[in-house]
Each structure stands twice: as C-alpha cells, then as structure tokens.
Amino acid sequence: MNANPIFWLPSASVQGHAVDTLFFALLLVSGLVILLVFGLIVSFAVRYRHGSPAPRGEMPALIRREFEIGWTAATFFLFLFLFWWAAASQLSGYDPPQEAMEVHVTAKQWMFKTQQPSGPREINSLHIPVDTPVRLAMTSEDVIHSFWVPAFRFKRDILPGRLTQGWFQADRVGTYHLFCAELCGTDHSVMGGSVTVLSKSDYAAWLRAQPQGDDLGEAGGRLFVRLGCAGCHAGRSPVHAPDLAGLWNRTIPLADGSQVLVDERYLRDSILQPRREIAAGYEPIMPSFAGSVSEDELAQLVAYIRALGAADPAGETTTR
Ligand SMILES: [Cu+2]
Structure with a gap:
C-alpha cells in the first residue's frame, strides 16, 4: 500500500486528475482574491492614514457605476464558469462509457463484497486492470x-433498495485504500479495504488464478430455473409472460x-416490484420476489437475462 502522504495524495485515475485540476484552479482563484483584498486593505490603510495628504473627494458617479457593474459582472461570470466546470466534471462520473468493465458491489455491515461478471468474488478488495x-x-x-x-477521487453513496452507479478509470498501477464514508454502525471505522490496479497482463494472470465456474450469468441461469421464473418466461410456456431473450438494452x-430502457435498474425493479412497470400487452400476474432473493x-x-442477448447499443425501439 502506498505511504499515506500528509499533505497530498497523488491521484491515480483520469477523473482524479480532473478533480485535482479543478481544485488547484479554485485554490488559485481564492489565493488571488485574498491577495487583492489584503493588498487593497493595506494600501488604503497607508494611503488614507490619519493626516495623510491623499485626496478624499467623492468619485464621479459615472466612474463609480462602471466600477460596480464591472466587478459584479466579472465575479458573476467567473462563478458561473466555475459552476459549469465542477458540474460537468462530476456529472460525467454518472455516464459510463459503453465498453466499461462492470463490477457489482454489495455493501453490508461491515464489508464490501465485489464481483466481476466473469466470476471473481472478493471481500473488501477489488482487482482491476x-x-x-x-x-x-x-x-x-x-x-x-x-x-x-481517495486516490481515485471517487466517492458514491450506496443505498439499500436502490442501484447506484459510478465509474472511473485508474491510470496508475498500485494498491489504494478503500473506505466506507458513511457512518453505518459500530464497525463503520474498520469497514474498507483496498483496490488493486494491475497492469493488463498481471490482471489477466490474476483472473486466470481465480476459482473458475463462478460465472454470474451461469449462476443466474440456475437460479432462474430454481425460482420458477423459467415456468412463465420460457419460450413455449403456456403462461403469457415476456420472452426475455434479446431484451437487454432495448x-x-x-x-x-x-x-423504458431495459437496463439493470428496470430488471431489478421488475423482479422486486413487478406491478410498477408492466410491459405493454401483458397481464400483471408476476409475483414480487422482494425478500426472497438476495442482492447477490x-x-x-440480471447477468443471466443480460447474457440472453442484447439489442445494439443505440437501443432500437423494436418490439416483439
Ligand atoms: Cu459502511
């Protein structure tokens, strides 16, 4: 694990560099404003000290108005620009690229469980390329x-009953601290672990060394049969339920x-609250599985249904 610097933790992700640039720009702007304000205080204090011969007449109204309009407009646009900059850099963190590698994180008191679609599961640890x-x-x-x-400048709340997303791209190999940043009970302070960024070849080797046969989609397929989903959703089922093949991303x-776009959010909600968003042309007959399926x-x-096929990324609006 990298030593913990007292003053500055170097960034290890693309997003982190963007946050750092913004931070330093804010620091610079604040520094310039402090210099300006204190410079004026000191120079005015000296210039207009008691008994000095400096002129003390009224400034012409026209010049005073131009001054006021000038600094009001300048600070307004400066703040507008800073707002746009900060908002844009944060909002892009909610919009992952299509090709992003997907990792599931389930948090519970007091651990983070991670799982990659190809299988590897970890607790309080995550290995990524x-x-x-x-x-x-x-x-x-x-x-x-x-x-x-912190090294990725990445922090996202994880809420029960809701799917939170976020993405980052690590650009420096190393092991970085992972913390839980929301007071979550007795052992909150020890909830955390590490994220290990490996070179692509090291990651491939690490992946090969993990126990096999733990594929998310395959486990989902077995569950699909065990829970009885297949009884209605299978192609030739007598019950009229949507066929799930090719549904993903449509x-x-x-x-x-x-x-509605069929994504993780929609599928999760359809399993837990099947009567909320009924697919057109179907009866609301599916029972809720809330409480009977775990987050894992x-x-x-979802991985199983996803593996059944996907529409093209543009999400065309064909119906079956
Ligand atoms: Cu926690």
Whole structure:
C-alpha cells in the first residue's frame, strides 16, 4: 500500500486528475482574491492614514457605476464558469462509457463484497486492470454505505433498495485504500479495504488464478430455473409472460403508454416490484420476489437475462 502522504495524495485515475485540476484552479482563484483584498486593505490603510495628504473627494458617479457593474459582472461570470466546470466534471462520473468493465458491489455491515461478471468474488478488495473504464453497480443489504477511494477521487453513496452507479478509470498501477464514508454502525471505522490496479497482463494472470465456474450469468441461469421464473418466461410456456431473450438494452413500451430502457435498474425493479412497470400487452400476474432473493442473487439474475442477448447499443425501439 502506498505511504499515506500528509499533505497530498497523488491521484491515480483520469477523473482524479480532473478533480485535482479543478481544485488547484479554485485554490488559485481564492489565493488571488485574498491577495487583492489584503493588498487593497493595506494600501488604503497607508494611503488614507490619519493626516495623510491623499485626496478624499467623492468619485464621479459615472466612474463609480462602471466600477460596480464591472466587478459584479466579472465575479458573476467567473462563478458561473466555475459552476459549469465542477458540474460537468462530476456529472460525467454518472455516464459510463459503453465498453466499461462492470463490477457489482454489495455493501453490508461491515464489508464490501465485489464481483466481476466473469466470476471473481472478493471481500473488501477489488482487482482491476489499469487504463480500463470500470463501472460499479452498487447496492446495500442494510443501511447506507459509501464507496470511497481517495486516490481515485471517487466517492458514491450506496443505498439499500436502490442501484447506484459510478465509474472511473485508474491510470496508475498500485494498491489504494478503500473506505466506507458513511457512518453505518459500530464497525463503520474498520469497514474498507483496498483496490488493486494491475497492469493488463498481471490482471489477466490474476483472473486466470481465480476459482473458475463462478460465472454470474451461469449462476443466474440456475437460479432462474430454481425460482420458477423459467415456468412463465420460457419460450413455449403456456403462461403469457415476456420472452426475455434479446431484451437487454432495448427500449420497450409499457402498459401506461410510456417507454423504458431495459437496463439493470428496470430488471431489478421488475423482479422486486413487478406491478410498477408492466410491459405493454401483458397481464400483471408476476409475483414480487422482494425478500426472497438476495442482492447477490439479483445481480446473478440480471447477468443471466443480460447474457440472453442484447439489442445494439443505440437501443432500437423494436418490439416483439
Ligand atoms: Cu459502511
């Protein structure tokens, strides 16, 4: 693990450099404003000290108005620019690239469980390749936690019953601290671990060394049969339920006339609250599986349905 510098923790992700640039720009602006204000205070104090011969007449109204308009407009646009800069850099963290590698994170008191789609599971640890966008799909089994990797300048709250997403791209090989940044109970202070960024070849070797046969989608397929989903959703089932093949990433019409993109969020909600968003042309007969599938199992089911096929990334609006 890298030594913990007292003053400055070097950034290890693309997003981190952007945050640092913004931070230093703010520091610079603040420094210049402090210099300006204190410079004026000192120079005025000297110039207009008691008994000095400096002129003390009124400034002409026209010049005073121009001054006021000038500094009001300048600071307004400066702050607008800073707001746009900060907002843009933060919002891009919610919009992962299509090709991002996906990692599931389940938080619970007091650990982070991570799983990569190809199988490897870890507790309080995550191994990722360098220079690769990584998307985290996170949820909590109990209370609110927060996934914080200071070196990546990445922090995202993890809420129970909701899927939180975020992404980053590590650009420096190393091992970095992972913390829970939301007070979540007795052992909150020890909840955390490490994120290890490996070179691409080291990552491939690490992947090969992991226990095999732990594929998320395959586990989801077994679960799909065990929970009885296959009884209705299989191709030739007598019950009229949507066929799930090729559904992933497609925009489908709902019974209420709206449309929805079939993504992780929609599939999770459809399993837990099946009556909320009914696919057009189907009866609301599916029972809820809330309470009977764990977060891990939900991730497996979603991975299975996803593996059944995907529409092209543009999410065309064909219906079957
Ligand atoms: Cu926590």
